[in-house]
Amino acid sequence: xxxxxxxxxxxxxxxxxxxxxxxxxxxxxxxxxxxxxxxxxxxxxxxxxxxxxxxxxxxxxxxxxxxxxxxxxxxxxxxxxxxxxxxxxxxxxxxxxxxxxxxxxxxxxxxxxxxxxxxxxxxxxxxxxxxxxxxxxxxxxxxxxxxxxxxxxxxxxxxxxxxxxxxxxxxxxxxxxxxxxxxxx
Numbered sequence: 001x002x003x004x005x006x007x008x009x010x011x012x013x014x015x016x017x018x019x020x021x022x023x024x025x026x027x028x029x030x031x032x033x034x035x036x037x038x039x040x041x042x043x044x045x046x047x048x049x050x051x052x053x054x055x056x057x058x059x060x061x062x063x064x065x066x067x068x069x070x071x072x073x074x075x076x077x078x079x080x081x082x083x084x085x086x087x088x089x090x091x092x093x094x095x096x097x098x099x100x101x102x103x104x105x106x107x108x109x110x111x112x113x114x115x116x117x118x119x120x121x122x123x124x125x126x127x128x129x130x131x132x133x134x135x136x137x138x139x140x141x142x143x144x145x146x147x148x149x150x151x152x153x154x155x156x157x158x159x160x161x162x163x164x165x166x167x168x169x170x171x172x173x174x175x176x177x178x179x180x181x182x183x184x185x
Contacts, residue, residue, distance in 0.1 A: 001038045004062040006071050008034045009078050020053045033075040070114050081130045086150030128164045
């Protein structure tokens with residue numbers, strides 16, 4: 001049985017959801033961001049208990065097909081950015097259309113209507129959160145970060161960063177500003 005789960009945005013989320021299933025003694029066949037496949041069907045009572053446990057830790061079972069689609073899109077974007085391997089020629093429309101197997105305009109309309117933000121804006125917000133993470137870890141300089149996240153230049157990254165956060169990357173590092181949880185972006 002496939003179960004779509006909202007707010008699974010990282011490997012720790014997978015571990016947390018895995019723990020809930022283990023605690024409820026529901027055997028999992030496969031688990032990935034946003035989706036769990038159980039070895040067998042589970043009863044509606046078990047499903048209700050599972051959803052209550054998931055909600056108590058910030059997750060939720062998705063039953064509506066459009067919500068499932070939106071969660072899949074979010075997870076695809078988050079995964080792409082978390083790999084920090086975006087080429088300068090990366091095209092979001094082509095990427096999502098090929099992964100979701102739907103026309104980009106319909107995906108975009110669905111996403112914008114539901115999330116009150118365009119796909120492009122969501123993508124930029126996620127990239128800025130990744131920039132914050134990479135800046136805080138201090139493993140890469142700004143040039144390397146801009147290359148990893150597909151920016152055409154450090155100036156482009158810096159201006160987009162300032163527009164979104166109100167800080168330059170250097171000001172951000174010197175501030176007490178924190179990152180935003182990815183499921184809150």
